[in-house]
Amino acid sequence: MGIALSPAGGRHAAAVIVIPVIVALLAMAATVGGFLYWSTSNSDARAVQRQTALIDHTLRSYFALQAENQESWALWSDAVDHTHPFDAEWVDENLGAEFYESFGYEQTVVLDGEDHPIYLMRNGRSVDPTLLAPDLQALAPLLSRLRADIATGALRAYLAGGRSNAPYAADYAQIAGTPAMVTVMPIADPSREPDEARQYLHVAIDFLDEDYASYLGEASLVEDAAFRLTTTENPEKATLPLINASGRIIAFLEWRQDWPGRRLLAETVPALAIAMALATILFALLVERLYRYSMALEAGRARAEHEANHDALTGLPNRACFERRLGEATAADAPVALFALDLDRFKQVNDTLGHPAGDELIRMVGARLAGLISSSGLLARMGGDEFSILEPAIAQSEEAFALAARIVEAVGKPFDLFGNEARIGVSVGIALSARRQAGPAEMARRADIALYEAKGNGRNCAMIYEPGMEAAVNRRRSAEPELRENQPGPRDVLKELPRPGSTFGNQSASLAKAQ
Structure with a gap:
């Protein structure tokens, strides 16, 4: 007589064997997936940090380059001679047109000792200096910083060889509603004592426009770079706020974010999926074998328990x-x-x-x-x-x-x-x-x-x-020692049963033979 494992026993075996293995498989998958997600996310974050640091360094180097370009024109004895008194034709030809042709800065400004604009060039053409009036407030912090440096002897020290670089002020500003990189440098004669009280100033303005963003993107190895006055909050874009010395955000530089982690994930997911599938198959085979082994043990235990408590011939309890x-x-x-x-x-x-x-x-x-x-x-x-x-x-x-x-x-x-x-x-x-x-x-x-x-x-x-x-x-x-011996014979029938309500304690009731 075969012994069938009870449904409860089967479910118990499944719970004991299958569930822990499934939990282990899920835990392994969650661990691998979590580590991969963490690793790729960190890789993407580090990539953005590297790009941001590189772009910020590039912009700072552009400030230094702009000041360096400006120095060769502002610290020039002819520039002093033709601005004191003011020679409009010479200034326009040299500090305006040639400076524009050499470096391409959209605006050039010459300020007198009272910070009044006496010359304004826009895109290579001389225009009325009073057009700069709306933007003087944006330039005021730079002018103040440079005037303070000159007053403390920075220009004198440079002309005397006491410092390696000419004093200048550089910052982000919005000019005519457009973000720009602005550098301000004194106009001085390297061979003469400067007039610190009435020092004329040269201003170079380079707008942060589409062309500049494209140039910056190529230099920084980023794609789709663009300057915006407000952030688009596009999750696919990285953003660098351009903050001036006063703590004000002048503009946002956005570019298409590099996703090395995503690329790695996209490249490894198929391989990982195949590996997980193989692992799942192996686990399934292991579970199936463990389940069969457990069921065999449970069946053996149930069989042994059944045989210990049941009669082999009838299947009844023993x-x-x-x-x-x-x-x-x-x-x-x-x-x-x-x-x-x-x-x-x-x-x-x-x-x-x-x-x-x-x-x-x-x-x-x-x-x-x-x-x-x-x-x-x-x-x-x-x-x-x-x-x-x-x-x-x-x-x-x-x-x-x-x-x-x-x-x-x-x-x-x-x-x-x-x-x-x-x-x-x-x-x-x-x-x-x-x-x-x-x-x-x-x-x-x-x-x-x-x-x-x-x-x-x-x-x-x-x-x-x-x-x-x-x-x-x-x-x-x-x-009669032989009472248990069978007697041949007559047909057996029931003797009358005791009447209901009869007293059990004094009665010997029996079922006896009758012919």
Whole structure:
């Protein structure tokens, strides 16, 4: 008889084996995915930081370059001579047109000692200096810083060789509503003492327009660079705010962000997906083998437990299982009835038709008896041709005799054994206990005494244990050592059952033979 693993056992095995492995697989996937995401995100962030640092350095170097370009024109004796007094034609030709052609700065301004514009060039053409008036406020911080440096002797120190670079002021500013890089430098004669109180100034203005952004992008190795007055907050763009010395944002430089992490992720995801798929397959194979191994162990355990508690021939509970359940039943605070059954004339069938027929008869008897007990009852094969029934639901002798009558009737019906009809009977000994009156051993002893009494009264009947039975049984055992031998013969029927309401304690009721 095969042993099937219960659904609960299967689910338990799955929970014990499969769930931890799945959790481990998910944890590994989450760890690898999390590390990869963290690594690529950091790579992208570092790339933006590098680009931002490079662009900021490039812009600062452009300021220095703009001042360097401006120096060769402002620190020139001819520039001093033609601005003091002011020579408009010379200034326009040299400080305006040629300066524009050499460096391409969109605006050039010459300021007198009172910071009034006396010359203004826009895109290579001289225009009315008063047009600069709206932007003088934006230039004022630079002019103030440079005037302060000159007043503290910075220009004098440079002309005397005390410092390596000429004093100048540089900053971001909005000129005519457009962000620009502005540098301011004094106009001075390197061979003469400067007039620090009335020093004329040269202003170079380079607008941060589309062309400048393209030039900056090529120099900084970034794409789609553009200057904007407000940020677009595009997640695909990196942004660098251009902040002047006063802490005001003049403009935003945006460019297409470099995503080395994304590229790496895009390149590695297929390989990782394949690796994860292979890992999943390997895990699945491992889980399947572990599951099979676990199921085999569980089935083996269940089989061993079943074999330890069940009869191999009938599949019914065996003596060990029955005695354990009997102990539990007698320990409970409830009535219980124990039926000890012994088949009559079984040996004749076994000797006449053979042991296979005897085994089949035992199985058929077990099947018939199983249909008679209640859902809370227990039927067990105790060995050989002996069976026992435990019925917690029976408390009265009338109920016990009723079940015994059904047992005798069921077993007394013919059995078809390989084409042969066989008839047997059954003797039943009954022991009743109410609310822990007797332990398991005592219950079994009483049922055996009642069974012995039933077989002594002609077999194929039922007897309920009474205290007076013990002396009679002992006398009969002394006089008749062969009482268990089968007698040939007459047809077995039920004797009249005790009337309902009869007193169990003073009555010896039985099912006896009748012709």
